[in-house]
Every structure is written in structure tokens, then in C-alpha cells.
Amino acid sequence: MDILITAGGTSEKIDNVRSITNHSTGRLGKIIGEAFLAQGHHVTYVTTAQAVRPNEQQALTLLEIETTKDLESTLIRLFEEKNYDAIIHSMAVSDFTTETAFSEEQFIQQLAEKLMIDSSTSMSDLEQTLKTVMNEVGQTSQNQKKIPSNTDRLLLFLKKNPKIIAMLREKQPQAIIVGFKLLVAVSEEELITVGQGILEKNHCDFVLANDLTKITQDQHDGLLIAADGNLQKAHTKAEIAQLIRKNIEEKWRNNR
Structure with missing residues (x-):
């Protein structure tokens, strides 16, 4: 399979020495990428300078971006060159960019x-x-x-920046799309409701919904919400990565 993964966090320039960014490290994206690489899939990995990433290897294509505008133009170029089997959009994209x-x-x-x-x-x-x-x-x-x-x-x-996730289905109608949603200190019911809203609005196949208060160095609770309403839970980054990989592989086989 050809897998496209976005990971890390975008930065928006204030001037040549200052910028606004977020706290995303890209650790979850890295582990997801490694899970697919371990199964022999090719991974195109779009990330940022400060984020961690999988080790360089033959089946991995690494691309580095900085701003949301960079991400948008990079994805449009990639989509013009290739149809991907799956897109995992785990990057923390800045909602706003500096105007002046x-x-x-x-x-x-x-x-x-x-x-x-x-x-x-x-x-x-x-x-x-x-x-x-x-x-x-x-x-x-x-x-x-x-x-x-x-x-x-x-x-x-x-x-306001453009919503990158909103263009994925239009540009890659054949792809299995996984979106991500991070909330803070909410109930599981709200997490599910918001995740389902993201899934439906952006025509995703899956959304990984998680709560910042339940993410530590050793723990990462995640809820994978499928378009058919199925819910699956994971409690570490490694479990989330394997859950996403297995669901994508299964859906890809069934779609062939």
C-alpha cells in the first residue's frame, strides 16, 4: 500500500526569528509510520523540523514543511503526482496564521x-x-x-488557515482517510460526538479522538471512530498505531 502520513505541528511566522507553534512532537505519527513500514508498505511522511520521525529507509519518503501554507501546497503537489491508498492526517495544523x-x-x-x-x-x-x-x-x-x-x-x-482535512476527500476520493481530533478534559460522550462530527463533515473513514488530559509519557488513550459507527479503544501510542494499521489494511482488502 501507498500510505501518506502527516505528523508534527506547523509553525506560523511572526518575523524571521519568531513564530507561533504548538506542542506536537510527532511521536504518535512516528509510531504509526513505523507500524506500516514494518509490514512492507511504502510511507510518504510529511513532517516538521522539530518533530521526531521514522528512521530513513528505502520504503520511506520524508518531506519537511513549516507552515500550514507549506503543508497545503506540498499535499496538492503530492496529490497531483499519485493516488494514495490511505491518508493518515495526524499533524497538528495551526488554526490561524499571522497576518501582520x-x-x-x-x-x-x-x-x-x-x-x-x-x-x-x-x-x-x-x-x-x-x-x-x-x-x-x-x-x-x-x-x-x-x-x-x-x-x-x-x-x-x-x-484563519484553510482546513487541510477538508480537501483530502475531494483531492483523493479513493483513499482511506483517517482524521485526528484532540480535545481537553471532556467526557467520553463528548469525545465521541465531536469525533463523529469531524468524520461526517470531512467524509473520513476513521477519526482518532483523544483527550490531552489522558496523554502521558506511557499512556495515550485513543478512541478510533469508524464511519459505520464502530468504536475501538487503545491505551498507548503503540496500540493506537496497530489499531489504525489493522483497520486500514482490512478496509483496503475489502475495497479491492
């Missing part, structure tokens, strides 16, 4: 210039002016290679 950044002084100055209007302005007009200003400020290019640190506050404007 301002020091407190710069923002106040630009806002004040725009708001020097007659005091009789109605509330609705003022709200519209504020929205216009925010839009203009957000579209201001951040050209500084390193933003000066001589300000008490740094204002970051963030804009």
Missing part, C-alpha cells in the same frame, strides 16, 4: 488617525469605521525581518 504585527504605539497612531471624526458620528458608523480600520491594519504588510522589542505590547493580527 504592530507595536502598541504603531497601532494606536494608525487607529487614532482613522478615528478623528466628528463626535456626532452614530454608533453604527463608528463600528463600521473600526471594522474598516481593522481590515486595513490587518492587510498591512509585515516587512520587518525582526520586529523591535522596545514596546510594551505587540499586537498580532491572525487570520
